[in-house]
Amino acid sequence: MARRVITNMDRAKAFYNDKSSHYIPHKIILFAIGQWPYQSTVSSLFMLSLTIILGPIVFVPQVIGLYEVRDKISDILECLPPIIFDLLTMVKLSNLIINRNKMKKLLTDLADDWRNAGSMEELRIINRYAKFGKTFAFLYIIYIYLSSAAFSLLPRFSASTLKRIPGTNKTIGIDMSPFIADYKLDVEKYYHLILCHSCTSIFVQSTIILGPQLLFVACIQHVCGMFDALCHELSEIMKNGDLDINLNPKLRDDEVYKKLSEIIKKHNHIIRYSKLIEASFTISLLFQITLNMLILSVTAVQVLVYANVPHELFRSGSFSAAQILHLFLECWQAQQLIDSANRVGHVAYTTHWYRVSLRSRKLLISIMMRANSPCQITAGKILTLSFPSFSKVRKINTILVKLSKGQYFNNDVILICQ
Structure with missing residues (x-):
């Protein structure tokens, strides 16, 4: 009987199928939208089709609804945030589909790194970062779905036009839907079906947003854990030693040199992994930041307009807060990557380099020089994500809001240009 060859993909499947x-x-979130790299083709196509039907396809009736209310400024403001959010979900989903092989490579390499951990300490460090990623995933899932519930279950009441709810004696505004949309159907006859699809689409699109976001955070936390483990290993190699050393020992006797050679290989692997993360998400992040700024500008105006309408204020405020948090988290994770990568060069610089051979010192210089090359996440190779860039984006958003209110301040524009 022929023995089955176990591949890296088989090992990765087993790793992610482990209940612990x-x-x-x-895995659950990505599987739900048909983008888990290890699910079958049939399952992936079925879940993807269901996701599109229940989620992004609502973009069509929303655009029709926008056209119908094109003469009312207040209604246009109501339409824009959900439509822009639809575009954002389509960008996120398209990026997962287009870069499916890169996503699989990220997950396969992640599983391989766990299996190839060189020591218990390295395993403990990457396990600590993975636990943080899991905790973050649970909290973020809860927050996003609660925000979705707040937006969908607090509908826009309209006293201008009343319709009878089919099967009851109650009347309600035709704007009961969480957003303005024209399905080109009889509202009275298909009221419950339209309302159900509108609310469902919000939760499906929230799931689409969650998928790549959780994958992004998991990969960033993993690479930060690998950098941290590398720093620990580097510091341990030269923690002890004698000042009276042989500066030119034979190569076979130079244990520090051998360990440093392995560290350089690991360092290069981690850098390649971080570059793969950047290549997988950079275009998506560019569109996301652009669309996020548009959403935040419109919802900020809505918050001001509905300051005296509690349920509308809560809807717009929760939607805006979710977008700000989404942008902040990606800048925060990117900043963590920058800090972790820079830490390697700092550790190499502060080690007891004078306790190793001359050839080992050359390797330390090589590590420091390699650490000077930035490991970063960019939005379309244009904007480097970090805390300063988040602050700059928020300032730009503030100016856009002021412009929309007719408040133009030259000093603010000058500040951003600087």
């Missing part, structure tokens, strides 16, 4: 895996939430 820290990546179960990520």
Whole structure:
């Protein structure tokens, strides 16, 4: 009987199927939208088709609804945030589909790194980062779905036009739907069906947003854990030693040199992994930041307009807060990557380099020089994500809001240009 060859993909499947895996939430969310790299083709196509029908396809009736209310400024403001959010979900989903092979490579390499951990300490460090990623995933899932519930279950009441709810004696505004949309159907006859699809679409699109976000955070946390483990290993190699050393020992006797050679290989692997993360998400992030700024500008105006309408204020405020948090989290994770990568060069610089051979010192210089090359996440190779860039985006958003209110301040524009 022929023996079955176990591939890296088989090992990765087993790793993520383990009930004790820290990546179960990520698997469930990505599987639900048909983008888990290890699910079957039939399952992937079925879940993807269902996702599109229940989610992004609502973009069509929303655009029709926008056209119908094109003469009313207040209604246009109501239409824009959900439509822009639809575009954002389509960008996120398209990025997962287009870069499916890269996503699979990210997850396969992640599983391989766990299996190839060189020591218990390295395993403990990456396990700590993975636990943080899992905790973050649960909290973020809860927050996003609660925000979705707040937006969909607090509908827009309209006293201008009343319709009778089919099967009851109650009347309600035709704007009971969480957003303005024209399905080109008889509202009275298909009221419950339209309302059900509108609310469902919000939760489906929230799931689409969650998928790549959780994968992004999981990969960033993993690479930060690998950098941290590398720093620990580097510091341990030269923790002890004698000042009276042989500066030119034979190569076979130079244990520090051998360990440093392995560290350089690991360092290069981690850098390649971080570049793969950047390549997988950079275009998506560019569109996301652009659309996020548009959403935040419109919802900020809505918050001001509905300051005296509690349920509308809560809807717009929760939607706006979710977008701000989404942008902040990606900048925060990118900043963590920058800090972790820079830490390697700092550790190499502060080690007891004078206790190793001359050839080992050359390797330390090589590590420091390699650490100077930035590991970062960019939005379309244009904007480097970090805390300063988040602050700059928020300032730009504030100016857009002021412009929309007719308040133009030259000093603000000058500040951003600087």
